[in-house]
Amino acid sequence: MEAVLQIENLTKNFGRLCAVNKMNLEVGKGQVFGMLGPNGSGKTTTLGMLMSVVNPSSGGFKWFGQESTNDTRKKIGAVLEHPIFYPYLTGQKNLELTAMIKGATADQITSVLKLVELSDRKDDKYKTYSLGMKQRLAIASALLNDPQVLILDEPTNGLDPMGISEIRELIKKIASDGRTIILASHLLDEVQKVCTHFAVLKKGNMVYSGPVEDVNKGPEIVEVNADVDLSEVLNTFQGASAINRENGYFEVTLTKGIKGHDLNKFLFEKGITATHLVTKKRSLEKQFLEILAESK
Ligand SMILES: Nc1ncnc2c1ncn2[C@@H]1O[C@H](COP(=O)(O)OP(=O)(O)OP(=O)(O)O)[C@@H](O)[C@H]1O
Numbered sequence: 124m125e126a127v128l129q130i131e132n133l134t135k136n137f138g139r140l141c142a143v144n145k146m147n148l149e150v151g152k153g154q155v156f157g158m159l160g161p162n163g164s165g166k167t168t169t170l171g172m173l174m175s176v177v178n179p180s181s182g183g184f185k186w187f188g189q190e191s192t193n194d195t196r197k198k199i200g201a202v203l204e205h206p207i208f209y210p211y212l213t214g215q216k217n218l219e220l221t222a223m224i225k226g227a228t229a230d231q232i233t234s235v236l237k238l239v240e241l242s243d244r245k246d247d248k249y250k251t252y253s254l255g256m257k258q259r260l261a262i263a264s265a266l267l268n269d270p271q272v273l274i275l276d277e278p279t280n281g282l283d284p285m286g287i288s289e290i291r292e293l294i295k296k297i298a299s300d301g302r303t304i305i306l307a308s309h310l311l312d313e314v315q316k317v318c319t320h321f322a323v324l325k326k327g328n329m330v331y332s333g334p335v336e337d338v339n340k341g342p343e344i345v346e347v348n349a350d351v352d353l354s355e356v357l358n359t360f361q362g363a364s365a366i367n368r369e370n371g372y373f374e375v376t377l378t379k380g381i382k383g384h385d386l387n388k389f390l391f392e393k394g395i396t397a398t399h400l401v402t403k404k405r406s407l408e409k410q411f412l413e414i415l416a417e418s419k
């Protein structure tokens with residue numbers, strides 16, 4: 124894997140609050156990388172440090188194997204929380220202003236407008252744009268100087284279902300020509316739909332990172348026991364992929380989609396009351412949903 128970004132022990136304290144705690148992470152070229160976490164978990168702070176608008180308290184990171192400089196930053200486009208455009212100017216004019224700052228050409232403006240499907244609205248004033256169009260213009264603006272990396276902070280926040288799906292399609296389209304994308308999200312579903320890899324943040328701590336396809340791997344395992352011998356009855360339970368005896372309990376590995384309460388119901392219908400039924404290992408998906416449901 125060719126690393127585009129290497130984060131080492133990156134830490135940000137705001138007074139006594141540790142917003143990002145010793146983060147270690149690598150993002151590979153071409154990945155769509157999701158920073159997943161609930162409100163206040165440190166996503167925006169992390170992206171801010173990567174864009175050099177927030178100073179790390181300690182630790183650091185490398186872009187393209189180098190310390191971050193003006194030169195490396197030119198290869199990165201970002202849409203952070205509040206993109207600023209002039210409401211009374213058209214989309215086209217707004218992009219012309221950004222192009223001037225970034226040194227992008229008129230052709231590049233035409234091409235990014237086409238990419239985000241705003242060509243036919245380019246001569247309308249920014250203030251007449253829908254929220255989704257505003258977000259697409261922000262993405263167009265970030266792509267103006269053809270950056271290798273695109274950073275997006277909660278790109279679908281506040282959009283209606285139509286707008287959300289347009290932005291998600293756009294992200295996939297942008298990634299399809301080899302660009303690396305790093306995005307923050309508080310929705311597991313969104314990360315599963317658009318990302319290839321992700322990290323889970325909880326109160327500034329990175330508690331997981333890996334490929335998105337692993338989320339559905341790893342079955343739920345429950346421990347169960349009753350006053351009667353369960354060996355035979357458990358063998359007739361359709362939802363088990365493995366049954367082992369472990370320290371006085373039966374350890375049942377459940378098949379995909381089957382939960383502990385399904386086993387409980389099954390036993391109950393056989394006239395057996397479980398004296399012990401504990402989920403030993405939750406699916407990753409369930410663990411993440413629990414983290415996301417917690418807030419600071
Ligand atoms: N400038 C600041 N001064 C003090 N505390 C801050 C500052 N910026 C962020 N924080 C705190 O750092 C923590 C992480 O905030 P951050 O905005 O990075 O979270 P987030 O994951 O982006 O949340 P959200 O999903 O709400 O956007 C929060 O507790 C927040 O209150």
Ligand SMILES: [Mg+2]
Binds near residue numbers: 168307
């Ligand atoms: Mg944020």
